[in-house]
Amino acid sequence: MYTLEDLNKDKLPKHVAIIMDGNGRWAKERGKLRVFGHENGAEAVRRTVDSCVKLEIPFLTLYAFSTENWNRPKMEVDTLMKLLVTALKKELQNLQEKNIRLKAIGKIDSLPKKVYKELTEVISKTEKNTGMTVTLALSYGSREEIKTAVQEIAVKVKNNIISPENIDEDVINTHLYAHFLPDVDLLIRTSGECRISNFLLWQIAYAELYFIDVFWPDFNEQHLVEAILSYQNRERRFGKTSEQLN
Numbered sequence: 187m188y189t190l191e192d193l194n195k196d197k198l199p200k201h202v203a204i205i206m207d208g209n210g211r212w213a214k215e216r217g218k219l220r221v222f223g224h225e226n227g228a229e230a231v232r233r234t235v236d237s238c239v240k241l242e243i244p245f246l247t248l249y250a251f252s253t254e255n256w257n258r259p260k261m262e263v264d265t266l267m268k269l270l271v272t273a274l275k276k277e278l279q280n281l282q283e284k285n286i287r288l289k290a291i292g293k294i295d296s297l298p299k300k301v302y303k304e305l306t307e308v309i310s311k312t313e314k315n316t317g318m319t320v321t322l323a324l325s326y327g328s329r330e331e332i333k334t335a336v337q338e339i340a341v342k343v344k345n346n347i348i349s350p351e352n353i354d355e356d357v358i359n360t361h362l363y364a365h366f367l368p369d370v371d372l373l374i375r376t377s378g379e380c381r382i383s384n385f386l387l388w389q390i391a392y393a394e395l396y397f398i399d400v401f402w403p404d405f406n407e408q409h410l411v412e413a414i415l416s417y418q419n420r421e422r423r424f425g426k427t428s429e430q431l432n
């Protein structure tokens with residue numbers, strides 16, 4: 187059994203991103219509706235945020251709803267949206283007490299009005315908080331994010347605001363939804379699937395990937411510690427050799 191104390195505090199990931207997968211299968215195993223899995227998944231979100239606060243991890247990004255998730259049965263989409271509104275209402279005080287800034291990435295204007303309103307309200311109320319930044323990826327797809335950035339840059343080129351030679355990585359980054367986030371250091375996916383599923387493709391260029399065979403509603407502090415320990419035991423070379431790093 188590992189605890190938070192086992193981690194090297196000088197080598198913590200600055201940005202942890204999580205693909206929270208397996209809510210449906212977790213519920214099915216218990217003979218319940220998928221929605222029950224999402225409700226318990228929301229509890230796992232709360233626990234994970236609390237653990238990251240204790241560890242003082244500056245950035246946590248959660249894949250809560252992808253552009254592809256709109257294709258799920260209407261009842262499931264509606265329930266997920268309701269769950270979001272409830273969670274946002276319920277968590278505001280907790281976010282304030284823990285000095286957490288809430289942000290969102292994705293096509294958030296495509297969310298139902300109620301969700302959009304609650305989300306933007308919590309974002310603006312927590313805007314000045316200086317602790318951890320929790321970012322929800324909502325109606326998010328990485329290719330869509332990149333496509334939108336390319337369109338915005340193309341318009342600027344057309345209007346002579348920027349010249350093609352000056353389009354560098356920083357320019358591209360500033361046009362992404364996630365422009366306020368540093369690169370991902372550690373990407374965790376639960377449920378045993380080893381896929382990225384269109385999540386933060388630009389930002390994970392040098393991320394360490396960690397796949398764990400546990401459904402999201404069961405994910406706890408112990409699992410998070412194990413993921414970070416694995417991260418701390420890896421050598422991040424960013425294209426250099428081991429000798430160069432030493």
Ligand code: FPP
Nearest residue numbers: 206207208209210211224227228231250273
């Ligand atoms: C993946 O499990 C999970 C989702 C698509 C939704 C994630 C939502 C939550 C964790 C709850 C609400 C979130 C917040 C931020 C309060 P799945 O349904 O794809 O599971 P399956 O692969 O087993 O079907």
